[in-house]
Amino acid sequence: MxxxxxxxxxxxxxxxxxxxxxxxxxxxxxxxxxxxxxxxxxxxxxxxxxxxxxxxxxxxxxxxxxxxxxxxxxAAADPLPASLVEAIAAIQAKTGETTAVGQAAGAYVIFVHVCESQQPIRYFAQAGTRVPIHASSAGRAILVQCSQRERDAIYRRITFKDFSTSTPMSAEAVEAELKEAGQRGYHCSNSEYIPDLAGVALPIELNQRKLSVVVAGPTSRCLSRQSEIAKLMKQELVANQLIG
Missing domain, CATH: 1.10.10.10 (Winged helix-like DNA-binding domain superfamily/Winged helix DNA-binding domain)
Structure with missing residues (x-):
């Protein structure tokens, strides 16, 4: 509405x-x-x-x-830790791609902090950008932190629209993605919501806030580098004591 x-x-x-x-x-x-x-x-x-x-x-x-x-x-009443802001800047510099912090907002993820890539062809995003929670690596990295009951409640709010041929079209498909991500060690996406956009995301929980850190960019640059990007992300988040 x-x-x-x-x-x-x-x-x-x-x-x-x-x-x-x-x-x-x-x-x-x-x-x-x-x-x-x-x-x-x-x-x-x-x-x-x-x-x-x-x-x-x-x-x-x-x-x-x-x-x-x-x-x-x-903003002062609900700030992001300086260590997280610093980690996002470092991840962006090392990967060369747009890096953001996401938080759940109903059936969507809203980016609460963004460090945008400086490359001419990049993922354009800013604080306030929303993406579907089920059709993005940023969203699934938040969903995995929720209990099954919480996820089921979120699924009931989702309109499973086929943004592309790779969009998960059911709660069962999303659950399968979460299981694969657990085995892989990171969440990833490939043109699920935005054509030719690949993403890599990791979950972090800070002060009872379920957040995700995501790196996204053109599939031509990022798709083959997803495991490498995930490794760089983990290194920075561990160095800043944001994940174990």
Missing amino acids: LVKQAANVLELLEYFARHKQPATMAEISDSLGWPRSSTFNLVATLAEKGYLYEPRQRGGYYPSSRWMSTVKEI
């Missing part, structure tokens, strides 16, 4: 992130295809709350620093 008012706030933020300059209500309305009345109501409300301001009178609105201070306060 999508709440339109909430979605519009996020769309407005993304609009400013792209354009990086003040915009009038008319410019916002035209760019986003919103009715003028709806645009006025949203912008006026955010301005009244201090989240938008006019750098120059009648020169257009721009987000204030209140967004940043609010987000910092939220």
